[in-house]
Amino acid sequence: GQNIDQPTEMTATEGAIVQINCTYQTSGFNGLFWYQQHAGEAPTFLSYNVLDGLEEKGRFSSFLSRSKGYSYLLLKELQMKDSASYLCAVRASYGGATNKLIFGTGTLLAVQP
């Protein structure tokens, strides 16, 4: 089966750095995604890792270790607008279909002044 775990909630301070972890167990792994979702809105794409290592994109970085089934999203210089849910998602091929994106439970991040 497919299993993706994230912390349910996190709190951080404006201007600080926060790391959101994600562990996964899946068959047919084909990449890991991070999405941001504000309340009442659709998820928006943040990052994609298919090879081991760090991908950096402005204030956001994402890391992947396929051998450990582990990823993290790093947010630097936190801003109040970063308060949102952060969803870890694994792309996998199984059950007769390819490239299915399976989501973790999501981490609700609250940024405080």
Added chain:
Amino acid sequence: SAVISQKPSRDICQRGTSLTIQCQVDSQVTMMFWYRQQPGQSLTLIATANQGSEATYESGFVIDKFPISRPNLTFSTLTVSNMSPEDSSIYLCSVIANEQFFGPGTRLTVL
């Protein structure tokens, strides 16, 4: 990139009725996905819809309850049949176009 629209954006329905949700994409895509997001929870994949073939459903979802059509490469519908209050949720259409994009969602409330 891909721009996705959904209709309706929201609806309130009576128990036992059915609702069909439409998803329109501004470019041709091979794979379309339907997700459900229940209040306060993450996204759950309902099914994968490929043009010209039957949809592939995830465990816990069946065609009789969630029939899907995919008549061409830019359009799909998801029907929520014989609704109950437990079906109250946001239903999102999604496509892969380099990245994976999501529609704005359809907020369904079943009374």
